[in-house]
Amino acid sequence: MVTPIETAASYDQDALSASAREHLWMHFTRMSSYANAPVPTIVRGEGARIWDAQGRSYLDGLAGLFVVQVGHGRQELAEVAAKQAAELAFFPLWSYAHPTGIALAERLASLAPGDLNKVFFTTGGGEAVETAWKLAKQYYKLVGKPMKHKVISRAIAYHGTPQGALSITGIPDARKWFEPLVPGAHKAANTNFYRAPEHGDDLEAFGRWAADDIERTIEMEGADTVAAVFVEPVQNSGGCFPPPPGYFQRLREICDRHDVLLVSDETICAFGRLGTTFACDKFGYVPDIITCAKGMTSGYSPIGAAIISDRIAAPFYSGADYFPHGYTFGGHPVSAAVALANLEIFDREDLNQHVLQNEGAFRATLEKLLDLPIVGDVRGDGYFYGIELVKDKATKETFNDEESERLLRGFLSRALFDAGLYCRADDRGDPVVQLSPPLIIGQPEFDEIEQTLRAVLTEAWSRL
Numbered sequence: 001m002v003t004p005i006e007t008a009a010s011y012d013q014d015a016l017s018a019s020a021r022e023h024l025w026m027h028f029t030r031m032s033s034y035a036n037a038p039v040p041t042i043v044r045g046e047g048a049r050i051w052d053a054q055g056r057s058y059l060d061g062l063a064g065l066f067v068v069q070v071g072h073g074r075q076e077l078a079e080v081a082a083k084q085a086a087e088l089a090f091f092p093l094w095s096y097a098h099p100t101g102i103a104l105a106e107r108l109a110s111l112a113p114g115d116l117n118k119v120f121f122t123t124g125g126g127e128a129v130e131t132a133w134k135l136a137k138q139y140y141k142l143v144g145k146p147m148k149h150k151v152i153s154r155a156i157a158y159h160g161t162p163q164g165a166l167s168i169t170g171i172p173d174a175r176k177w178f179e180p181l182v183p184g185a186h187k188a189a190n191t192n193f194y195r196a197p198e199h200g201d202d203l204e205a206f207g208r209w210a211a212d213d214i215e216r217t218i219e220m221e222g223a224d225t226v227a228a229v230f231v232e233p234v235q236n237s238g239g240c241f242p243p244p245p246g247y248f249q250r251l252r253e254i255c256d257r258h259d260v261l262l263v264s265d266e267t268i269c270a271f272g273r274l275g276t277t278f279a280c281d282k283f284g285y286v287p288d289i290i291t292c293a294k295g296m297t298s299g300y301s302p303i304g305a306a307i308i309s310d311r312i313a314a315p316f317y318s319g320a321d322y323f324p325h326g327y328t329f330g331g332h333p334v335s336a337a338v339a340l341a342n343l344e345i346f347d348r349e350d351l352n353q354h355v356l357q358n359e360g361a362f363r364a365t366l367e368k369l370l371d372l373p374i375v376g377d378v379r380g381d382g383y384f385y386g387i388e389l390v391k392d393k394a395t396k397e398t399f400n401d402e403e404s405e406r407l408l409r410g411f412l413s414r415a416l417f418d419a420g421l422y423c424r425a426d427d428r429g430d431p432v433v434q435l436s437p438p439l440i441i442g443q444p445e446f447d448e449i450e451q452t453l454r455a456v457l458t459e460a461w462s463r464l
Contacts, residue, residue, distance in 0.1 A: 011053035016041045030409075040417065045072025048438045048445055050422060061423035061449055063438045066236075066268040066384075067299035070345045071438040077300040077338055077345075084337035093121060093331045100336035107343060108307055111277045114286035118313040120323075121331030122304040125267030125293035126160025129230065131306045132263050132289045133164050134325055136227040139261075142315040148227040148259075150184040152217050156429045157190060158237040159230060159265055168230050171237055171428050186221055189213040191241045194377040194388060195396065195430070207244025215254040223258040228289075231262075233269045233279035239386025239432030240379050248285035261288040261312065267304070271295030272346060272439050274382030275355035282381075288312055296339045303335035351439045355382050358442055365446040366435070369453055374461040383439055387453070389431040391464075398430045403464070407431060411460055421452040433457075 020039040025031065041053040048071055050060050063069065070077075084100060091098050105119035120135075122128045133151055140148035151168055153159060159168040166175060167185040175181060189197075189210045199206035218226050229251070235241040255262040264287035269279035271292070276282040278290060289312065293304030316323050329335075346352065359382050366385055369375045376390035389407065391397045399407060404427045412425040412433070424434040435449065 011041070011043055013038060013041065013053045016053055033409075047071045047073065048441045056420075058417065058420050058422045059437075059445060059448055059452075061421050061435050061437050063295075063436050064299050065294070066273065066436045067294040069272050069295040069351065069439045070298045070342060070349075071440045074298070074300070074345070077298070077341055080341040081301055081334050081338050084334045088333045090329075091333060092326075092328060094326055098333050098336075100333050100340065101331040104331070104336040104339050107340060108305060111343075112290060112307050113278065113281055115310040116287075116290060116307045117310050118308040120306045120308065121336075122293070122306065122327050123302050123329045123332070123335075124160075124304045125265070125291060126162050126165045126304075127327060127330070128267065128291035128293055128304040128306045129160045129165040129168060129263075129265060130162045131325060132230070132291050133168065133228065135289070135306065135308065135312070135323060136261050136263070138323065139312055139315060140227050142321055145224070145259075147225050150186060150221055150226045151228045151230055152186050152188055152214055152221075152226060152260075153230040154190040154214075154235060155187050156192075156238040157230075157232060157235050158428070159232075160267075173428070186217055188217040190235055190238065191243050191247060192235075192238055192429075193241075193244065194379065203244045204246055207247040208250060210244070211247050211250040211254060214251060215258070218254070218258050218260060223260065226258065226260050228261040228263050229255055230265055232265045232267075233283055234274065234381050234384055236268050236434075237426075238429030239377075239388050239426070239434060240381075240384055241386075242379060242381045243283055248280070248283045252285050255288075263287060263289045263291060266290055266292045267294055268436070269384070271298075271342075272351050272355055272382075273384050273436065275352050275359060277346075277352065296342065297335055298342050298345075300342065301332070301335040301338040302329075303332065303339055304330075349440075355439050358446075359383065361443055362446050365443070365450045366453075368450055369457065372454065372457055372461065374457050374464075380435075383435075383437055383441075385435045387433045387435070389433070389457075389460075404431050407460060407464065411463060412456065415456045415459065416452065419452050419456050421449060421456075423449075 017038040021034050042050050043053050044051040048060055050058050108119050109117040137149045153168045153170055155170045157170045159165045164182045167181040170187045191210050193206055196206045198209045264280045266279050274282050280287055288309050290307040297303055366378050374389050376393055377388040379386055391399050408425045408427055426432055
């Protein structure tokens with residue numbers, strides 16, 4: 001029997017792997033990969049580094065999963081969680097409140113732009129997206145527009161795994177096994193300028209075209225049937241697509257013109273990932289709803305939220321109407337306490353400003369990799385980057401499915417980890433390596449990331 005113990009040296013890797021293979025069904029994991037291989041088991045974290053059960057150290061180039069903003073091993077966050085659990089370990093927000101839930105809602109409202117003052121807590125980002133779609137549907141029924149129920153999102157975008165959020169997700173391979181999904185979710189163009197189908201030589205013109213494609217989709221479906229547009233400030237899947245200049249301003253105009261809610265899905269991009277608490281502030285737009293999660297607690301306890309404008313909340317705050325929706329652990333007292341302490345660390349250490357001051361250096365360091373024949377594009381924002389891999393730089397020819405399988409799963413993922421870098425090699429879209437490190441790192445870690453990637457990608461090219 002495997003039991004958690006305190007030091008990496010005390011772990012039995014073989015016993016852990018055997019137990020994991022037998023009992024632990026890992027998420028988004030090809031379980032057959034571990035039939036004859038050890039299961040990588042992480043036992044400790046400190047700052048920007050993690051350690052496995054054999055005591056080997058790795059640079060966490062993905063902040064766990066776009067999550068651990070303030071770094072691993074923050075004792076004060078563990079102590080806040082323990083203190084809150086001793087005082088009030090649990091109480092639901094179903095017609096009752098608790099102090100940490102109230103305080104966190106007030107804090108988030110004070111940080112959100114415009115009149116986004118109402119906070120509906122969930123336990124994660126997918127649930128926040130699910131909440132936003134349900135809320136949009138009911139809102140339009142309450143204001144006398146019951147036909148407005150559809151949503152528009154973007155190609156290859158990921159918005160979560162619940163049935164509604166999965167319907168909004170634009171990744172065919174993520175959806176196909178669970179169809180039929182919730183009807184009414186439609187897809188439009190994303191902001192992948194590297195593979196722009198139109199205006200590939202003019203970033204601003206491409207941005208207008210991409211925003212206008214969302215309007216074309218709204219008009220094709222009928223504006224009187226569309227409730228909301230869901231977009232990430234920087235789209236994750238496909239490899240970090242940033243918005244072209246003016247894109248969100250035009251999208252805001254389009255949504256206003258057609259009376260469609262603009263939902264900013266900031267599950268990844270909020271809480272300093274791009275150097276601002278909410279990413280919509282960085283790009284200068286005010287959505288109707290923000291969905292967020294991950295970095296709110298830096299992963300020390302699970303929580304998510306939909307932050308809603310006063311205008312959209314108004315019909316639910318009068319008469320007998322209410323929102324018949326909720327989650328047992330949404331706004332958990334311990335998670336809320338940890339989130340408040342996490343946000344205090346952000347203020348005390350000025351982490352947003354740290355990202356803004358260093359994002360240029362991070363980009364410049366990664367762009368050194370453009371001299372490699374396998375690196376086609378480096379893109380992203382803040383501390384959030386994708387490196388697209390290509391077979392031919394001149395033509396931007398990508399790898400076929402068999403080549404991607406050999407490149408990503410057959411070599412890169414394991415080779416990067418073995419070289420001491422935990423990051424993500426992904427082919428939801430074209431093959432990319434994604435980086436989203438803790439916000440505390442600087443030039444020494446940028447250099448380590450670049451040097452590790454250079455060595456492994458050079459070997460990958462030679463194998464191809």
